[in-house]
Amino acid sequence: MAIRLLKYALDRNHAEPRYFNTPAEPRDSYDVVIIGGGGHGLACAYYLAQNHGIRRVAVFEKGYLGGGNTGRNTTIVRSNYLTPEGAKFYQRSVELFESLGEELDLNLFYSTRGHYTLAHSESTLRTMRWRAEVNKHFGIDSELVGPEEVKRACPQIDLSCGGQHPVCGALFHAPGSIVRHDAVAWGYARRASQLGVEIFQQTAVTGIEIEGGRVVGVQTSRGRIATGKVVSAVAGATPTVLKMVGLESPVDIVPLQACVSEPMKPWLDPIIVSGSLHVYVSQTARGELVMGASVDPAELHSTRSSLDFVTSLADQMLDLFPFLAGVKIVRQWAGMADMTPDFAPVMGKTGIPGFYLDAGWGTWGFKATPVCGETMAFTVAHDTNHRLIEPFGMTRFEELRMLGEKGAASVGH
């Protein structure tokens, strides 16, 4: 590492090779076309090339690389989910994240801080215990802790929350981490590019061609591409892409907002999430507080910010940390969350051979970036659902069967 830095100092022209190749024109055909150049799509491309040797892959991104929810989320990575399906799935993601910086040779600022989901009532505490028990069963490091332990880890917190709904305990998940979200996209994109994947930004897929009941190509803003395999990893645009193949889904699109404070010296180490107050916060390496809450109350296909969000977030955050009253919020933004009825994704093969879906990521998608890439790549390469994603097929809703994640979702981060 020191050598690399010295190189910069000594070499005037220290630019490294381009991180993302951008061929002038797409080819006429690819083995796999991935719609969506966010973390999920890029990770899928990388693992296709890296794990399965499939390199004739094109990623089409209608905006700029990582410009969707990958660049807007609040960067929390954890695996303390309620259901066995979820726990195993996200645990694999955490495992991948822990070595991802080394694998991609890019510092992702993956910082393990510890994650506290605060309980403000006995019933919530009960649900926290449920999560802890399921986590422990799968060897995931989670435990129920009392308010004193919360105070020890975060001395500045006001356990009384202003006098109502005091903190009565928390689910503590030691592996909870934060990471630089953009860097995850860049890291996957760069390695995928190095392996031969072609990434096309500012290029929209406008149609998917089906012939004889199977995928044969896509229409893009840069022409028609022949392919037998298409992966949709587009989050908020999922309904639009599904319409191209005539599929419906249980996904609903709702804005999810977040905001950031001005930078300050480090004081908050752990990630704090409150189910009752519907707010959560972490402090980045730059010193900013990144804060979020629950999704907006009504469907909307827009990333507009609202005043209600930032005023009610500030109000609730001050219950936990009253001394932050003088700290300023600098910027707010939003993404479009593709919500599902049971807070679990829809992944894998669909009723259309050659069309693979990676969607239903709601407020829980960024942390799944590596495992999604890995499992979708496997699924596409073998045309068989990876075992970790078998529970996430869309058919569960045809059978009126919901996964049980909602029992514990609280704010869902």
Add this chain to the structure above:
Amino acid sequence: MKQFDCPHIGRRPASEFVCAGGMIGVMQMQDPAAARRALYFGDATARVKREWWLHRPSRLWFRFERDTATDQVLSIELAHPEDADAIA
């Protein structure tokens, strides 16, 4: 804040409302298989949707036509016309 111009209660801020979507419609669908499917599946693209919104302070239900791409509300009517008499 955003405001809605409603019949009978006039212009009220959006914060006084809660959106219940359109799910209630499945109760009156004739085909059971289609109604079951509608519990989970639908056309979730950005378009004009019919939604039920509750004005919490007055407990009146309204039917909105709202464009979920632009958030423009095209029409608002009282869900149960006789509710108007109740508060007249």
Add this chain to the structure above:
Amino acid sequence: MPSRRLSPQEGEWIDRGRAFDFSFEGETTSAFAGDTITSAVLAGGRTVLGRSFKYHRPRGVLSAANHDVNVLLDGADAINVRADVAAPEPGARYRVVNTRGGVDRDRARFIGALAPLLPVGFYYKAFHRPRALFPWWERLIRQLSGLGEITERHPALRGTTRRASCDVLVIGMGAAGLAAARELATHDVSVIVADENARAGGALGYALDADHSARIFLAEATGLLVGAPNVRLMPGACAVGCYADRVVPLVTAEGLVVVTARTIIVATGAIEQPAVFHNNDLPGVMLASAAERLVRRYAVAPCERAVVLAGNADAYAAALNLHTAGLGIAAIVDLDDPESRGDLVAEVAARGIRILPRSQVSAAAGGRVLRAVTVAPRGTPGGAGGEVIPCDGLLMSVGWAPASHLLAQAGATLGYDDALGHARPAALPPGVFAAGRVNGRYALDAKLADGLAAATDALRCLGRPVGETRRPPPATARSHPWPIVDHPARKNFIDFDEDIQVEDLRVAVREGFDSIELLKRWTTNGMGPSQGKHSNPNAARVLADTLGLPPGAVGATTVRPLYHPVPMGVLGGRRLRPHAASALNGAHDAAGAVWTEVGAWRRPKFYQRREPGSPVVTEYRAVRERVGIIDVSTLGKFEIRGPDAGRLLDLCYTSAVSKTRTGMTRYLLMVDHRGTITDDGIGARLAYDRYYVTAGTSHAVGSYRTLTQVAALYRLDVDVIDLTRHLAGINVAGPHAFELLAPLVDFDLAALPFLGACEGRVAGIEARFMRVGFVGEYGVEVHLPHADAPALWRRLLADGARRGILAFGVDTQRLLRLEKGHLIVGQDTDGVMHPFETPLAGLVNFSKENFVGRNACEYLRGRAQRAIVGFEAELPDEATVIEECHLVIDNGRIAGRVTSVGHSPALGRTIGLAVLEGYPAPPAGISIRVGGARLVGARVVPTCFYDPDNARQRVGVPA
């Protein structure tokens, strides 16, 4: 240090009659009322006012307008104070943020020497191998990052949020805004005019005004507006965002004022832009308008001998303005030909000020503060030398960027205007108008005409009769397209917040971050506290240049609220937390209740008692053996009446409610459209067309919504009245409950059958009575007006004293009902369970016309994946405890979980309810994993552990 305070300036903002002191970096500093911290510190003679975030380079004043954060301070209880616009508190002590050892001797300045090793993005390329060392690096990076320091002792001050509405909101009290407001004042419209500055005027108050026309207009316009009854003037109110439907929050000293405007005129002006050259961040290098503000508003001369860098005609006006005030102008370095700059050039020359045409400033020099600049013919490569001109001020006047943030947030599109040199609004959404510099109009008469035009457009939009709008044409050549000099020694800063240099951007583009958004995110250009106000336009120029594209072809990053950062205490406003309280809470407190939160309510878990042993067991025995009372006021309570009352309830609940006989109750179950159990309750038929229904405490709101929504959908002739907060509830239960109640009621209590309901009086109070058996003994639930509840509670306790009555809480109630196997919705059921996975399947009645969730239930019947079972266990020792949500384990797989559990005094063993998954039929026994990962065996038994025949319901009642 010699003072820089000038003689009184006309219209100055300071009050020389009110002087006080404060401390800056340990030095006592004098100030006048009206000073900002920056102006006072500069007046005292200090030049180095801060340190840059990354390289800790010395910094001075740059904009004096809160467009930069060069001067960022911590006070004793204030963090990240923006000195350019903050008034000093008398006696306050301010320190510059993020230094080690103070601003003058910042020990961290050595990092600047490491700058070549730390190019933009260096941290992505380093510190991740070996992985084990990263936490150490991150700790170091965190220490070095961050600006101010926050502690728990900072005050929790919150502002007051107010709301306002108006026909026209004018944002900006400069020339254009005042001109618009002046026109609007004469019409029948309500107007709010806001400006972030303490006083009106904008540039009118400090720019060159040789013929006083600006000052005359300012006085006349403000005079007229102050007297206009339909105009509310709000100086010191900063519009920080424009949200949907033209909602604009204004930040004032007291808090937020949220304005809903039918139309908005954005007259927010333009942000002067820096030039980019080697060492362009030295203290002493500043924007020309900064110098003008300092001189005219605060009577502070920021330098003695200045060089003006001219990229537009404004430079000459500024030079004249400052020269008149007494500053020495050593030279004007004009990037182009002075001939293009207009009439003022001659006047400048006439004053003997030297003008260097077609020249550039390649570098500034001086160590800690500016001492000289190197000037060379335009196009000379940086580092190739030139004429050195001594100076202590370099005033940049090379261009502007419109302060169009609110327009962008409102949905306006902006287009690059080549002639003008910067972006300008191209398309505006309905009801939103622009005027003045933000709209590309610069000359005073053009601004005034533009303001009038915007007012006319707004009036027309409001339906007022007006003539045609006459817009003056936009200005030209206000922003130089390339005020940038590349330099081999770098240190030519594009972003002052983040210490980003020109080469950083070029390298990033070559590395593939070649779109405006990727460039921003990789380099963090524009991501600091000033959010790109000074860095976005120049970064776009460098990007375009590197890609060989024309300026304006690379777009701009997304504009988001907030225009200036806003404290959380201002955004949050006053803290308001409505909560619900039972009328009996006082009595509970007096009796030593230990509380638990249930939704918006609190309920007693149990009462602290003098008797030895568990209070819950003590209360339990009272109920099973004598009589107990519990406050159930938190339950949802609805009266449903009208011809369609029964039909409504049949449609909303799974049970056949309308088959209930008058005078009887029925247990009700509610599911949602997908068949998931959402609530349960008791429905009492009090009359043919009148029902009284209870709902779970946390589910009442949802159930009420279902009732009203279904009533509306089917257009039913029914009233649904929410009595939840009007009625209290007291449940009297136990073998002596009948004895206790019978004398108090005005009807024959013995005639009230099990599961019956009636209305009557108890202790003279009108009430409803339901004889239901939730806890497994004879019991009557009394619902009465909440104001009367304390009296009844006291009466029951008094009359019951000789029978050994005790009040009992929810923990006790939980245990009692557990022995009966009664489910608690939300505890024994979860977010996905349907009735066919519980013992309540029989409550789903398919012979009805329809009900919420009917379709789903038809499908789910016979497709249960789970089952609720009862279990009992003998625990091996006292340390072993089964708790709720302990898992059921079957051969290493999770087979379910415990939902309710407790030690049953009646049976003398541990009993509970569990949800099991994956069993075709209930097993005979289960294993429960308790603390310490040990497994405890339990027998599966029917869910009703106590009195399955309900014989206890008849105990204490005359036959």
